[in-house]
Amino acid sequence: MRLVTFTPPSSPPRVGAFSNNDKTIVDLAAAAAEIFPNDDASDFVSMLALIDGGEAALARAYELCDRAITWGVDRALHARTAVRLEAPLPNPRRLRDCACFLQHLRNARLVRHTRLAAREDDPEAALERYRAAGALDVPDEWVAAPVYLNSNHLSVIGPDDEAVWPHGARRMDYELEWAMITGRAGTNITTADARSYIFGYTIFNDISARDIQAIEIRSGAGMGGPGKDFDAGNVFGPCIITADEIKNPYDLAMCARVNGEEWSRGNSGMMDHRFEDVLAHLSKNQTVHAGEVFGSGTVPTGCGIEHNRYLEDGDVIELEVGSIGVLTTRITKPADWRDRESPDQN
Structure with missing residues (x-):
């Protein structure tokens, strides 16, 4: 259904x-x-x-x-x-976005440090220094288990809403994700039993302000904060497809288009941590409730930062995930949009 x-x-x-x-x-x-x-x-x-x-x-x-x-x-x-x-589940009980596609993180780190290296006298040597220092590597803890950030479950919009460009942000980005919705509560769920706790799936566009996010990362606060938490920043839709309708959820083609041009392509099977792993890990010693949403994180190539390309005012983003459909979102600057005074450092 x-x-x-x-x-x-x-x-x-x-x-x-x-x-x-x-x-x-x-x-x-x-x-x-x-x-x-x-x-x-x-x-x-x-x-x-x-x-x-x-x-x-x-x-x-x-x-x-x-x-x-x-x-x-x-x-x-x-x-x-x-x-x-509207968003198919406008009021999830909780919203967590997980890092299930590790290659996305490697790609994003390479682009970020290539940008930093480009400011030095010898960019190639600078990039090799970053590489040797492990700056391009994903932490071992992220490989061992799915990490997550708490997203704002009170800021959810749907297919017929516009994403609003936040004040002070210069480099806006989409994220091609899909998400799992829980159907019942459980604690200490096993990986083998986890599929029975899944109600269904939807498409998730985790709109991100990359320059603001970079400030948060430099501060040591992590990947969330104002770079992720702003009004109309979490887009879901067009529907929730119930789990019984998808024979193999880990073979879904994923594609992103901006103004009709393909920017991203991947597959749900590229997940290093599947949703069953997420439920088993995040239900340890805590109850996962029905009506929670868990994002997959971004599929490799599934956002502008991996291509060093960013959105413009008025761009239309289409995220397509096999069996679920197409989630279309326009991003616009408000008429009173204000820039920030501080320069970009990343």
């Missing part, structure tokens, strides 16, 4: 499912009211409620979708073009 959160005209957000090659959306609550008017439909008031409803709620959603289409329940059917598509 391809689940969405959408807003019809003059209505609050609704939970639905794509049908007819994503051209039609079945409103699950409206279908329940028409088909089973005496039943409790509280599982369909939000995507989080549907996830919390577990297997029984998902089975009802399948039945409602099938009957609404077969019976022609017009009140429950919306044309995709007639509604606003």
Whole structure:
């Protein structure tokens, strides 16, 4: 099932499912009211409620979708073009972005230190010094287990929203990621059992301000902070595809286009740490709850920094992941956008 959160005209957000090659959306609550008017439909008031409803709620959603289409329940059917598509899970209980693709980190470090070396009298020698010092290497701890940063789960937007260029940022970037949504709670989950905790998957564009992020990295604060945490910085969509719909989640083609030009291409199978590894590692001694989102990190070549290319005001980013679909986002500077006074140092 391809689940969405959408807003019809003059209505609050609704939970639905794509049908007819994503051209039609079945409103699950409206279908329940028409088909089973005496039943409790509280599982369909939000995507989080549907996830919390577990297997029984998902089975009802399948039945409602099938009957609404077969019976022609017009009140429950919306044309995709007639509604606003929101982030499929607008209010995740928690959002963590994991470093599952280690080659991305190696690529990004090489570009960063090549930029730094270019400022010295002998750039080639400077780059070799960085290499010899291990500056281009991924830490052993990151190889041994998936590390993560806590992203802002209160700043989530969807396909029909614009990403807002933050004040003071000069080098804006996209990140081609996919994400896993948990379907039930667990502690000390084993890798062997982890797949049963996965509700579904979506596409994740982790918008990043690279020059601001560089300031955070130099301070020793890590990769997060203001370079990642700003309004409209986490983009999800176009849907959540339930885990049962994907036979092999680790063979999904991944592609990014900017204004129609391909910038990035990879595959979900390039993950060094799979989502099962993530759940096993991050559930040690702590409960992982239903409705949490775990980002994959960026697929190799999956962002501008790996190519030393960055976004411009008004650019349209398309992230495509096999089986899930295409997530399209425009990034724009606000009319009152203000630069910062400090120069770039990275």
